[in-house]
Amino acid sequence: MSKNTREQLLESARRCFAAKGFYGASIADIADEIGLTKQALLHHFGSKEKLYGEILKGIAEGIISDIIRTRAHVTNPLAQLEALMTGILDRQLAHSEEAQILMRELLDNRARAEQAGNWYLKPFLDSLVSIVRTIPLEEDLTEARALALVYQFLGSINYFVVSEPTLTQMFGKEVHAAMRQDYSEQLRLLIRHRFHHG
Amino acid sequence: MSKNTREQLLESARRCFAAKGFYGASIADIADEIGLTKQALLHHFGSKEKLYGEILKGIAEGIISDIIRTRAHVTNPLAQLEALMTGILDRQLAHSEEAQILMRELLDNRARAEQAGNWYLKPFLDSLVSIVRTIPLEEDLTEARALALVYQFLGSINYFVVSEPTLTQMFGKEVHAAMRQDYSEQLRLLIRHRFHHG
DNA sequence: CAATTTCCTTACCAATCGGTAAGTTCGCTT
DNA sequence: AAGCGAACTTACCGATTGGTAAGGAAATTG
Known part of the structure; x- marks a missing residue:
């Protein structure tokens, strides 16, 4: 019990x-x-801190295991990136508390001044960067540039998930439901267009 | 005094x-x-609440007046969208406290359960949506779709700004400085590619 | 010069915070 | 049946929270 x-x-x-x-x-x-x-x-x-720490750990583990599962099933790097991003979107939409907690963590650890390396999701970001750098015509991106690119997609996803109540408040339930349905496709479009070099 | x-x-x-x-x-x-x-x-x-309210009002006024100024100087809708987004990026980078407060507001007003329409930035979102819907070949987007599109760019911007301390912690000062320098151009690329229909 | 208002202080308040101490109640083992 | 540890409780604790009450100094106003 x-x-x-x-x-x-x-x-x-x-x-x-x-x-x-x-x-x-x-x-x-x-x-x-x-x-x-x-x-x-x-x-x-x-203590409260330890409880919070366990929650953070659990969230990170869940996300990372999701990632690993996805990477095993897709080989083409661009398709992999796409699958990972829409996978994260789905996950965060299904567990929006997790997205909220991570967003808050992003805001608060400035104040909490945690020691470096304490952040649970760095391996996740690293693997995203390495995927981007294996996409044809993008191989010679610097780490910063690849990270910036990845971050644009991640930002889109998390910001949207976290905005749910505000968007619903401002535009009504129906509009938000429609947005939610479209977002996955829109995200795919965004990624594809970004890498579709003339 | x-x-x-x-x-x-x-x-x-x-x-x-x-x-x-x-x-x-x-x-x-x-x-x-x-x-x-x-x-x-x-x-x-x-009271604490009133102080906080004044701050929110001030931030919204600042952003909206920035927008109005920008819209007066650019006419082409796609260029306008681009200018607005990079303008917001610059503004949030220069006043990152504002970006942090808005992000927190996004997270907290779910709990505070404010009444609808109380949100200061709706006119701003509305004008962005209307701009997108005047871009050639995008005229018949639904409101939800246009909003989703706009939200992708806004999410990229705000998430990046708010992540500064964490990114610096994880990847070092130099990488973040490089990201910051690149982000404006990457954002422009993202927008342009998204609307560059084959 | 007197009166009032603005700006700020010390003193205090009940409520709530995270956390400790000391049981109590239970099921399991020996 | 005795003992024991896990899972809880009530009773506290000092610190801190947002906010009120009352008053003082100084500038503004009549």
């Missing part, structure tokens, strides 16, 4: 951290959401 | 909210940064 409680706490924490951020979410809220006291949470995770 | 103090408080608040978010930044910190007590801040702004 302990395993279950732990998983429930992690789920609740994922929701709370996504919605309110690390500072805004209280461990009392998180525990309360599944009918426990904050001391029960502390019993399982030791 | 009051005007000066007010402006100093706004600047300090902008920095703090950008770095720590609405919940993470305390009014005591903000006031302390210019050598005052939090009660002085409350005297000028009434």
Whole structure:
């Protein structure tokens, strides 16, 4: 039964951290959401920071294993890039709390001043860069240029996922549903056009 | 002298909210940064929420006035879109606190559950959509499709700006400086390629 | 010169934060 | 049946949060 409680706490924490951020979410809220006291949470995770750390680790592992699975099934580098990006889009849309937490992490670790190398997703970025650099006619891109390119697509994806509530608020449910349906194709178009050299 | 103090408080608040978010930044910190007590801040702004509201309003006004200025100088719609996007990129890079605050707002107003229409930047998005829909061969895009398209570029920009500390941490100062230098051109390439129909 | 307003202070408040200490209640082992 | 550790609870703790109340100094106004 302990395993279950732990998983429930992690789920609740994922929701709370996504919605309110690390500072805004209280461990009392998180525990309360599944009918426990904050001391029960502390019993399982030791501290708020450790709980948050486990969540970050879990998210990174999920994303990276997704990537590895995708890379195994596609060989052509451009198709691989396309598959990876739409795969990430689908994943983030399905688990938008994860996208929110990662976006917040991007904003907060400036303040938290974590030591270098502590970031879980660098291998993921590195593999994207190396894929771009094997695309025909793009082999001699500098690391910075390839990274900038990759980052444009990643930015599009994450920004869109994270904007859901605001977009729905501003343009209505129907428009956002249509956007969501189109986005995958639009992303593919964007990538293809970018690499379709005259 | 009051005007000066007010402006100093706004600047300090902008920095703090950008770095720590609405919940993470305390009014005591903000006031302390210019050598005052939090009660002085409350005297000028009434409450934390009102202070934050003024900052949001200021940011939106700045961006929108930038847009209006740009639109007056360029006529061709594709060139206009390009100029607007690179203009926004430059602006956000120069005032990265603003980009951070807007990104946080995107994440937090889900939790704050603000009433619809309360968002300051809708007119800005609307004008971008209308520009896209006047680009040759794109006239019959639906609103959702045009918005998705615009959002891809905006996402690229804001995500990049906000990632500065993390990118610097992961890849070093030099790589990030190179990325920053390239990003404007890469953005232009992305836009041009996207609309360059075979 | 007197009165008022602006700007800021110290003093205080209840609420909430993350975390510690000390049980209690349970199921499992020996 | 005795013991034990895991899973929780209530009861606290000091620190910090946003905000109120009251007053003082100084400039502005009558």
